[in-house]
Amino acid sequence: MTIDAHILRALRAADAPAVSGAELSRQLGISRAAIWARIEELRSLGYEIEASPHQGYRLRTMPDVLHADDLLSLVAPRQVVGRDIRVFEKTGSTNDVVDKLARDGVPEGVVVFAETQTRGRGRLGRSWCSPARRGLWFSVLLRPNLRPESATQLTVAAATAVARALRGFARVDPQIKWPNDILIQGRKAAGILTDLSAELDHIKHVVLGIGINVNLGATDLPPELRRVATSLRLATGRSHRRADLAAGVLRELDADYARIRQQRFPDIAAEWAAQCSTLGQTVRIDIGGRRVHGRAESLDDTGALLLRTTHGHLERIMGGDVILES
């Protein structure tokens, strides 16, 4: 962790209302003057930090900005996801940035956030609306020891992690729409895009792109999405501090990725199934040019959906557009 991350962590962790400069200096092994300089820097980023000669420093309010050091301090400790966090003010697509990092050999676990994306993507090259500072638009690099056909496991893990984080953070009741949407009150609040780079029998890397509509107001959504999309703010009637939610999602994702590494995907699948709005439904699924109808029965051990078709046989579906028919 950086010094700023340590300072923010110490300020947040303080049981007392304030932490003395001497105590911070001792904890971090740098001079009190250096601490002061870092505090000034954090103030310039919008962190309101009170300094009193007798009591020391006290964190009064935190701005709703994404700050890599703050995020690092919030996510720690973690095994893989969030070991390295980078925040961009603006990018084309965070998935493209992380894909480039992957090709340059960066280890798994790096997370790239952007305050806004100029070419945010959803599935099949569809555009993803990412208004500045209103949501969480980020991508995670993973290098799992999985075969390409098991990459769906990562999408399923990400969906459960996002749903769990939202539930804990904002006391909402999210539902998962297979394979990659998180709904709140029946409307899309978050989505997951899984970009796979592989040889035939071997994943080279996966970029998990996650978009969460946090503080969007109704007018932040394009008109064609207003009836089908929502945000955490629209659903709960209040704004939320994005960094705290981001850290929650990364911690949950780190935990789910550990379960995948320990070959405990069935645990994730069971949790997923309990909050899935797709299972048990009669659905139509559009897959490229093809359309299948049936009842969504369960997930298999690669994360694929098992559909009982209207002809009675069981079809294994890796991805597609699901439309409820019942």
Next chain:
Amino acid sequence: MTIDAHILRALRAADAPAVSGAELSRQLGISRAAIWARIEELRSLGYEIEASPHQGYRLRTMPDVLHADDLLSLVAPRQVVGRDIRVFEKTGSTNDVVDKLARDGVPEGVVVFAETQTRGRGRLGRSWCSPARRGLWFSVLLRPNLRPESATQLTVAAATAVARALRGFARVDPQIKWPNDILIQGRKAAGILTDLSAELDHIKHVVLGIGINVNLGATDLPPELRRVATSLRLATGRSHRRADLAAGVLRELDADYARIRQQRFPDIAAEWAAQCSTLGQTVRIDIGGRRVHGRAESLDDTGALLLRTTHGHLERIMGGDVILES
């Protein structure tokens, strides 16, 4: 096609021993002086072109170089593969060059050759030996309308195309070792590397990397490969003009890719099976950390190998290292 490609094509196609400048000028719609300038340029590249005042131009010999215009003229007409051909004197890896082109939106069918690669790759990041001007090291960009689990179809198609081209060109009897090696006299003469970029249910693009050992001598091979690898020259006792073989492979690959687009993969699979040294054999397959034993029975309709394991059940294998056990 470029003017150089047209000129080379006309010179090669001439029934008469020579083609007059007037005839070339008429065919190509440019002046005789312009024809003369292009002929001079081709001569500087090593094409021996005789010019006699009465008869015109005659192509005496062609150098063993890869020249994009020459290759374009040799491959035409084609539907997809070889619409655009680029030749580099030296690259890191042609697969990486083509992957970059793919991300920049270049249409499918582009082929990139390199006279040598400094970081040529085989499967699983293994290095591939590509001595300068001794072989064909190239990559093809495809954007098939296939699901990721069917990408193996392209490897199978490439293997049959390479085997067919070698048979027609050099009268050798190549055998295919599943999934991606071409053997001559039991030794590896060519290999195929399939790099996949995909969403869960949708291939974005595939880069087929093909390496063919054409004119390598025994000392061009690293010592550890001399017992398991060979070249067309080592197998036939003579050198071969690489551009002609390259054009043959691209024409055959174009034909096989058309069969895939027409959903005629079973035809390719049948041709593949007839020259496969793996089917019917008792084998061990190493897949990542896992090892399976059994009898290689057949290919399924995605191109995966169906292995009858020693426990009697049928396992579907997407890729791996095959070792003959019988």
